[in-house]
Amino acid sequence: MFAAVEDDMIYYGQLNKPKMGISFQEATDSLTRIPDEEIFPRWPQDLTLTMAPEELPPDVFVKRPRLALYDVFLEHQVVNLLPKGLVEEAEAMEVLRSQPHPCIVGYHGCLVLGRHLYDLNNYLKNGHAIQDKELFMESLGSAIHHLHSLGWAHNDLNPTNVLVAEDRRPVLIDFGSARRIGDKLSTSRGTKDWIDCEMKDYTTSET
Numbered sequence: 001m002f003a004a005v006e007d008d009m010i011y012y013g014q015l016n017k018p019k020m021g022i023s024f025q026e027a028t029d030s031l032t033r034i035p036d037e038e039i040f041p042r043w044p045q046d047l048t049l050t051m052a053p054e055e056l057p058p059d060v061f062v063k064r065p066r067l068a069l070y071d072v073f074l075e076h077q078v079v080n081l082l083p084k085g086l087v088e089e090a091e092a093m094e095v096l097r098s099q100p101h102p103c104i105v106g107y108h109g110c111l112v113l114g115r116h117l118y119d120l121n122n123y124l125k126n127g128h129a130i131q132d133k134e135l136f137m138e139s140l141g142s143a144i145h146h147l148h149s150l151g152w153a154h155n156d157l158n159p160t161n162v163l164v165a166e167d168r169r170p171v172l173i174d175f176g177s178a179r180r181i182g183d184k185l186s187t188s189r190g191t192k193d194w195i196d197c198e199m200k201d202y203t204t205s206e207t
Helices: 024-029 067-075 081-098 120-125 133-149
Strands: 002-006 009-013 060-062 107-109 112-114 162-164 170-172
Touching: 009 067, 067 081, 081 107, 120 162, 133 170
Parallel strands: none
Antiparallel strands: 002 009, 060 112, 107 112, 162 170
16 A cells, blocks of 8 residues: 655555555556545544644644554445544543643644654664663653553553653653543554553553
């Protein structure tokens, strides 16, 4: 599959041939625009959400639908879960916006998140080291405890969801699986090899 984003317009294409044999022209010719209403949620009337400012700071990350799952969701006729996932993550971030924590990613509105250069996995792969591991883990634990104290669980803790800030503190991100403790999880539910059970059995938000 191929996907491209231009001015928040999302294009998708698919070719039944090996990627190494596909030319740039073939890839671009295969792209068709995905209708906005298919992957972006309407502004929900039953939730109070913060609207992102028109002029965004330069160091932000704009959260968009998970296009890597689009072909799978399309095949199973559940594309509606993509916009639903964005709304669910926005709900979690609104809770954290009113109760922020220095080791949880900053939230500017729907859905604009603070940008950091490395996640923990790539930070270590690029030859960097965590100088004070104990402080790093204590800070990360503090962020997780803060989330739990608000009645929520992250449900997808793994090194790619922990960024490393310039001051070397951990920053917890990706609240797509976050739910109130005890609530049922939807399609976003942890990462294989980073949960204590089989994916099919991981169905409830828990600490």
